[in-house]
Amino acid sequence: MHLRIMLQEGVQKFAQYINDLKINPSLQRPDLNSEPSSEKFSTEIPVDETKVFNSKIELAEYLHACFTSKSLKREDVLPLNGIWTWLAYIWFDQFAPSRAGTREIKEDAKYLCSSDYRDYYRHFVAGPYSIYSLHGHDNSRIFLYSSVNQHNDFIEQFASRQFIISHRNIVEAISRLYFDYQKGQPKTGAQSRTRPGNIRRFVSVIQQFELTYDIYTMDPARILELLPDEFNHWK
Amino acid sequence: MKRKLNYTGRMKIERKNISINFISESGGVVAFTVTKLDLTGLNLPPEAKVYVEAYYRTELRRFDFGTAGSITNPSPCDLRGMAYPENLKFRILVVAPSDGKLLAQGDRISLKKSGERKSILPVEFSDLGNEIWLVKYEGDADSPILIINSRIPGIQNIACRDAQFLTYVYPAVIREILAHMVFVDGVDSITEPSVDWHGDWLRFVRLLGVEIPEILNKDGDNFDKQKALKWIEDSVLAFCSTHSHRFQEYIRRQEETSLCT
Numbered sequence: 001m002h003l004r005i006m007l008q009e010g011v012q013k014f015a016q017y018i019n020d021l022k023i024n025p026s027l028q029r030p031d032l033n034s035e036p037s038s039e040k041f042s043t044e045i046p047v048d049e050t051k052v053f054n055s056k057i058e059l060a061e062y063l064h065a066c067f068t069s070k071s072l073k074r075e076d077v078l079p080l081n082g083i084w085t086w087l088a089y090i091w092f093d094q095f096a097p098s099r100a101g102t103r104e105i106k107e108d109a110k111y112l113c114s115s116d117y118r119d120y121y122r123h124f125v126a127g128p129y130s131i132y133s134l135h136g137h138d139n140s141r142i143f144l145y146s147s148v149n150q151h152n153d154f155i156e157q158f159a160s161r162q163f164i165i166s167h168r169n170i171v172e173a174i175s176r177l178y179f180d181y182q183k184g185q186p187k188t189g190a191q192s193r194t195r196p197g198n199i200r201r202f203v204s205v206i207q208q209f210e211l212t213y214d215i216y217t218m219d220p221a222r223i224l225e226l227l228p229d230e231f232n233h234w235k
Numbered sequence: 236m237k238r239k240l241n242y243t244g245r246m247k248i249e250r251k252n253i254s255i256n257f258i259s260e261s262g263g264v265v266a267f268t269v270t271k272l273d274l275t276g277l278n279l280p281p282e283a284k285v286y287v288e289a290y291y292r293t294e295l296r297r298f299d300f301g302t303a304g305s306i307t308n309p310s311p312c313d314l315r316g317m318a319y320p321e322n323l324k325f326r327i328l329v330v331a332p333s334d335g336k337l338l339a340q341g342d343r344i345s346l347k348k349s350g351e352r353k354s355i356l357p358v359e360f361s362d363l364g365n366e367i368w369l370v371k372y373e374g375d376a377d378s379p380i381l382i383i384n385s386r387i388p389g390i391q392n393i394a395c396r397d398a399q400f401l402t403y404v405y406p407a408v409i410r411e412i413l414a415h416m417v418f419v420d421g422v423d424s425i426t427e428p429s430v431d432w433h434g435d436w437l438r439f440v441r442l443l444g445v446e447i448p449e450i451l452n453k454d455g456d457n458f459d460k461q462k463a464l465k466w467i468e469d470s471v472l473a474f475c476s477t478h479s480h481r482f483q484e485y486i487r488r489q490e491e492t493s494l495c496t
Contacts, residue, residue: 073316074318075316075317075318078318078319079318079319107361107362108362120292120293121292130292130293131293134293159293162290162291162292162293165292165293166290166292166293166294166295167295211243211245211337211340212243212245212336212337213335213336213337214284214286214328214330214335214336214337216286216288216295216297217330217335218335
């Protein structure tokens with residue numbers, strides 16, 4: 001199958017299907033792979049509908065490879081909400097898995113890609129790709145280590161904040177601080193609400209820095225150096 | 236940490252001192268120009284570095300505008316390669332070269348299209364379970380957004396036009412937001428608040444003809460809680476009076492309904 005763009009009619013049918021699934025979890029996914037529900041993308045990009053992803057980073061890597069193989073850059077595809085909604089549609093069973101006869105349905109913004117700047121990171125496909133295509137493999141792992149249908153706290157706390165997610169040096173500092181590269185997962189306790197130097201505290205401190213320093217010109221080591229003592233444990 | 240706190244004496248670059256325009260080609264934004272960047276009156280050291288940043292979502296691009304004493308305008312500033320050029324916001328920074336501290340900043344500058352009006356209360360529709368509405372402070376600079384329960388059939392129409400809904404919901408929303416401004420955030424100045432949305436709401440209340448107490452900062456020395464509460468109530472009352480036709484419509488409908496039964 002080749003990449004398609006979900007059109008307004010397809011978005012409405014997909015939204016209806018998601019809503020109906022809450023009442024009837026065994027409902028069959030409607031066929032939205034033809035006009036007027038969706039249309040072919042201008043470039044032919046093969047997409048494997050049956051591919052199973054073990055993590056968000058696998059998903060992002062796969063898409064990144066698909067787009068770069070056709071010389072498409074992030075700015076060519078990110079603004080096209082219909083692409084992301086269609087990708088969420090074809091891999092929907094991974095994003096809303098069946099468990100004991102019920103469907104694990106999340107909020108609409110996870111499946112239907114919105115133009116709202118507050119929602120972009122919530123989308124199960126656009127969010128991971130957006131982060132991966134900007135920060136690359138190593139610095140994306142902290143956000144994208146979890147399964148494709150799990151919205152982890154690193155995304156919620158960091159990716160939701162434009163100032164943080166758009167600064168490569170802050171993102172690298174976050175990765176150095178909280179990600180255990182040997183284990184391939186975040187350091188234990190980083191997401192705790194009570195441990196000193198936890199990720200919520202990092203957000204508070206960096207918001208203070210934002211109003212005090214020109215963070216843009218600082219390298220990650222300098223950012224880590226500026227953090228108060230409560231963060232020493234994580235360094 | 237509340238964003239409005241300013242421990243370092245960082246100065247605010249007023250919106251009126253900045254003018255930015257987009258340049259479009261083939262219907263798409265490709266660059267911007269800065270036609271006005273007036274830093275006079277801020278008493279900045281001439282060697283302080285000046286930057287303009289364009290940003291949206293994960294995107295950020297910085298442009299070097301020289302120093303406060305010698306602004307070098309690199310316009311037109313190329314935006315090609317940015318994913319959402321039409322939606323970009325801008326930030327102006329003045330930075331001390333010695334220690335990288337921010338000396339002055341103007342942030343969240345958006346370019347309004349001609350004729351576009353700014354809403355002080357964006358409305359969103361979302362599944363709120365059994366709740367009808369709530370206010371979230373998740374807009375720009377934690378500004379309020381009214382969330383209405385999308386599970387209510389025909390709610391988008393009801394929220395715009397239904398007299399009963401408007402009469403029940405909006406006075407309570409206004410009360411909630413003004414109380415949040417005063418008792419959660421604290422308004423640091425009633426003439427030039429550092430939080431933009433506080434300024435928008437103060438202007439809204441002034442337009443309703445309600446006098447604003449001098450101190451609306453809950454931590455201020457002369458803060459008068461009773462005066463602040465009365466101001467909130469007066470504002471809600473003034474809003475209801477301004478929209479009394481909605482109330483009359485609601486009463487009329489109620490009377491018609493009771494006659495039918």
